[in-house]
Each structure stands twice: as C-alpha cells, then as structure tokens.
Amino acid sequence: MQSLLEKRKASLLSNLSRTFRDQYKRDWETRFVSTTPTMDEDQCYYNETIAFFYNRSGKHLATGWNTVSRLVMGLGITVCIFIMLANLLVMVAIYVNRRFHFPIYYLMANLAAADFFAGLAYFYLMFNTGPNTRRLTVSTWLLRQGLIDTSLTASVANLLAIAIERHITVFRMQLHTRMSNRRVVVVIVIIWTMSIVMGAIPSVGWNCICSLKSCSNMAPLYSNSYLVFWAVFNLVTFVVMVTLYAHIFVYVRQRTMRMSRHSSGQRRNRDTMMSLLKTVAIVLGAFIICWTPGLVILLLDVFCSSCNVLTYEKFFLLLAEFNSAMNPIIYSYRDKEMSATFRQILCCQRQENVNGTVAEGSDRSASSINHTVLGGGVNHHHHQHDHSVV
Secondary structure (H helix, E strand, O other): HHHHHHHHHHHHHHHHHHHHHHHHHHHHHHHHHHHOOOOOOOOOOOOOHHHHHHHHHHHOOOOOHHHHHHHHHHHHHHHHHHHHHHHHHHHHHHHHOOHHHEEEEEEHHHHHHHHHHHHHHEEEEEEEHHHHHHHHHHHHHHHHHHHHHHHHHHHHHHHHHHHHHHHHHOOOOOOOOOOOOOHHHHHHHHHHHHHHHHHHHOOEEEEEEEEHHEOOOOEEEEEEEEHHHHHHHHHHHHHHHHHHHHHHHHHHHHHHHHHHHHOOHHHHHHHHHHHHHHHHHHHHHHHHHHHHHHHHHHHHHHHHOOOOHOHHHHHHHHHHHHOOOOOHHHHHHOOOOHHHHHHHHHHOOOOOOOOOOOOOOOOOOOOOHHHHHHHHOOOOOHHHHOOOOO
C-alpha cells in the first residue's frame, strides 16, 4: 500500500512538473521568440565572419591554395604590374611632351590615372583573395570591392568622355576641341566624384548585410539590386559609346569618299580612312570582349538561379582587368608621336624640339593626316603638330 501511494505521488509530481515546464515554454516563446527578428528579416550581421556570408550564398571559400588559384593569382599580379607601369608611362609622356597639352590628351592622362588606380585595386585584391578572404572583416571586404568598383567606373567614364570629345571634335571639323582647361578639370572632377560615389554605395548601405535573402552569389555581401543597377549602368554606357563611335565611323567614311572624288590624294585619304576604321574597331572590340562577359554573368547571377556562374567568375574578372591594360595601347601607342615619346622616356633621351622633324611612322596613327579628311586640306602648315585619337 505504501509503495502504491509513493508511485502515484511520483506520477503526480511528474505530470505537474511537465505542465509547469510546458506553460513556461509557451510563455517564453510568446514574450521573447515572437518579438525577436528572424535571421532573414531585420537583423544585421556586421560582426559576422566572411565565411558566414559565403556559406549562406553557396559560394566556395577556399581553405588552401590549389593550382588554379595560384595560376589566377600569378597572372593577375603580372597584369597589375603591367597596368601600373604602362599607364604611368602614358601620364609621364603627356606631361613631358608639350605637343600633348590639349584637352583630349588631358582626358587620356586621366584615363591612364584611372587604369593605374585599377591596377592598384586589383593588386590589393590579389593579396586578399582565395584563402586570404577568410581573414577579411565585413568592412575590409567592402573596401576591397569598393576599390574595384571605383576604378572600373572611372575607366568607363573616361572612355565615355573621350568618345564624346571625339564626336564633338570630328563633327566640328577640328583636330582639338576648344574646351578650356578649367572645363577639362571640371569634367575630371565629375568623373572621379561619380566613381567614388558608385564604389562607396554598397559600403554606406546598399548591401545585403541586413537582408540576407537579397544577397548575391558572386558577391555574397552585395545586394542583387545593386549588382543589377551597376551592370545596367555600364551596359547603357556601352551602348552610348557604340552609338557615338558608329556615328563617327559613318561620318568619316562618307566624307572621305566625297573628298576622294574631288581630290588627287585618293590613296592618302583611303589610308587615313582605314587607319580610323582600325582604331574604332579596336576600341569597340576591346570594350566588348573585356566587359560584356562580366556584365552578363552579373545579370545571370541574379536572374538565372540554375546558371553556374561561379565557375567562370575569376576568369571574367581577369578579362575585365585586361581592359585597363589595353587602353594605353589603344589610345596612345597608335599615335606615332606618343610612341616616339615612349622611346625617349624609356631610353632616357632628351625631348626633341617641338619644331623638329618627326620621323615617318607606320599607319598606326591617323593623327598626322586626319586633318586632311576632316578639314578638306585647309591649314596644312598647322596639322603637323596636332594629334588626335579616335
């Protein structure tokens, strides 16, 4: 009898304890859990590690160096060094040669400065990528990406400014625009201000740190909406540049054909037209090849969940990086006066007299004869010292 009473007492206490425990759990969930923000809604994760964001987005975060990552890093560092040296050479050449003290060349120097900055940004990236990404904080990761965004925006904006300047100059039948130095400075300031703002936007709030559902797969801390905005912005710039250069191409070709019917210099005009066509083709081709794949995979990352864009991400990043290396070649090396200045700088030779005779070069540059195409052969005694880039 005593044993039966003890068992019933123990059972009653157990049921009572379970009742109080369940009631306490319900009260706790009502008071605290229902008012706590969920992970994907209102909570911010500025103190989380980079691995936290990469794991949520599904992007692989390397723990060690493999053959492919070492190859990409080695190639990237090599390209960065070339970018910085080549663009530094362009800036020095424009500074030391007074023949280049015109608005178009000031814009080219600013383009070289933007590409030099791109080289620095990529150099910083190469030493903070792969397994080294794990060591980054949220702030340093955003800084790493912001530097790249700033440099690439500055390069694209400079290319657009040069295209606009060439369009205005060609249709006014001038070798150099009459834009004052003050206006050139204003344009340069606008370019860098816009570039810095574009690069800083994710750091000041347009990211997914407080909204994990909107995180990108390629850039785990970037919001999908920002990547769409950035990609569309560059694609629109691309379309504008294509339109401007196509307009120049059609105009120069038509004018050259008209002049060929009324001039004895048909061969010279034909060579000039072909040189201009080559320059336009290289400019458009380099831009398309280097930028379009990266912009496309950014959009595919957002709108195509089944597309495995992460596999080709680093190769497209290197391809976009190559654009900064190509710009000095496209806009500077094709000018034979620029090439001569390069040789003088590299060989530590003294700059020749401005009124000296310039050695004949190949058809790499149309700058010494395109005044014949655009101006009908007027003022021949001036065009020897003018140079233009199309």
